[in-house]
Amino acid sequence: MKKKWLSGCLALLLMLATFGGTGVVFAEQTETPAATADGLWTAEVEIVSPDLEHEGLPFVATVEFEEGANAFDLLLAAVGEENVQYTVHPEFGPFIEGIMGLEGTASDWWMFNVNGEASMVGAGSYLVEDGDTLQWEYFVDDSAEWEVFAFADQDKVSPWAQEATQWLGYFNIMSGKPSGDSFLFDPKGTTTRAEFTKLLVSILYEDPSGAEAAGFTDVAAGAWYADYVNKAKLENLIGGYADNTFKPSATISRQDAAVILARAFELSPSAEAPSFGDVTAAYAKDAIAAIAEAGIMEGYNGAFRPQDSITREELAVVTLRLFEVFGE
Structure with a gap:
């Protein structure tokens, strides 16, 4: 089957596949090891922002937990729920908007890594293993021209869909609906x-x-x-x-x-x-x-x-x- 990938796709893939000058290797969930004698496991939680100075960062904490906990639970336990801004989508799970007062934008966002590798699943779906290092890394993208694109009703788009709607709109993959001199995306339609x-x-x-x-x-x-x-x-x-x-x-x-x-x-x-x-x-x-x-x-x-x-x-x-x- 002949497939046509629009020119903007390559730029996005390079952006997603490159971080800090090194290629991203995707972390897959491996078989869960046996629990320790006392039934408690430990994991390290790291909050870092290498490209942007922010009060309280970097942050590192060791968290004890029981088998079956997910990474999002451990993030809340490490920094306190009051320090995590998030919404929960019924299909896509928790979407992190900000940690410790540092909020993401359409072009800058929090990346979730496990043991130094980008996770293939969200933090709410990743079951933490004993000895894991969980890292939330604030990624600043200075190259994305699509970030300036906005539909007239962009403020009505859910946070977890901002990046997708702007990128697809910029490359005219998903178009808006005419409304006077502007275009509406109609996100809930x-x-x-x-x-x-x-x-x-x-x-x-x-x-x-x-x-x-x-x-x-x-x-x-x-x-x-x-x-x-x-x-x-x-x-x-x-x-x-x-x-x-x-x-x-x-x-x-x-x-x-x-x-x-x-x-x-x-x-x-x-x-x-x-x-x-x-x-x-x-x-x-x-x-x-x-x-x-x-x-x-x-x-x-x-x-x-x-x-x-x-x-x-x-x-x-x-x-x-x-x-x-x-x-x-």
């Missing part, structure tokens, strides 16, 4: 099947035009999404309904998005892939397991909510993850 298809095809292919008409009775030849739908159907990324319609204006569900993404990126689940008790549609089970295992979409406290629609800001985060995982 839903995504239609036509919008989702256009976004995916725009990422994967240089030129969607020229594909044979898909034959859907509700996709007019001159519609703004027609070429994208035709290309997606040609590549077997999408299917229609029994009545030969595509329903372009219908909102896309989480399970249908997962199915399309799994097809597009040729993902299949391993034996260790997560499963969700609320996923009952046979056609979506493997796709949802695969897309969750790849870290592209996650669940809500053990549930996937397959019938829920994806908000535009959630889709922005998912899209940025696609670039991070498959952008090479």
Whole structure:
């Protein structure tokens, strides 16, 4: 499959893969060792800001804990919950906005490292092992031009989606909705099947035009999404309904998005892939397991909510993850 990665993707990947002049090696969760005789483990918590002086930093503390604690719990135990500014998203977990009064921005943020390597999972999902060194490192990016981009309603975007919406908007991967002389992102709005298809095809292919008409009775030849739908159907990324319609204006569900993404990126689940008790549609089970295992979409406290629609800001985060995982 021929994939087209927009020019901005390379810059983002270099930014994410380089820190302090050294390449980032991703830390994976390893098998948990046996507990010590007294049942308590210890881990070191470090809070550092190498590129920016800030009162109280660097901070180092040793924390005792019981098996099963996650890294976010240990951060709160080390510095006190009153010194951590965060929000909790039902799908993506805790999002750290600031530590000890140093708050992140669209271009500067807190990176979570385990034993000197960037973690593949968030602090709320990483189960700490005895002897781990957990580090929150404030990363200052002076090179990102996209940080100055903002939709007219950027202040309505959740903190955990600020970076994704600005980056995707700057490179015109996700566009806004006209409102007078400006554009609104509408972060809490839903995504239609036509919008989702256009976004995916725009990422994967240089030129969607020229594909044979898909034959859907509700996709007019001159519609703004027609070429994208035709290309997606040609590549077997999408299917229609029994009545030969595509329903372009219908909102896309989480399970249908997962199915399309799994097809597009040729993902299949391993034996260790997560499963969700609320996923009952046979056609979506493997796709949802695969897309969750790849870290592209996650669940809500053990549930996937397959019938829920994806908000535009959630889709922005998912899209940025696609670039991070498959952008090479």
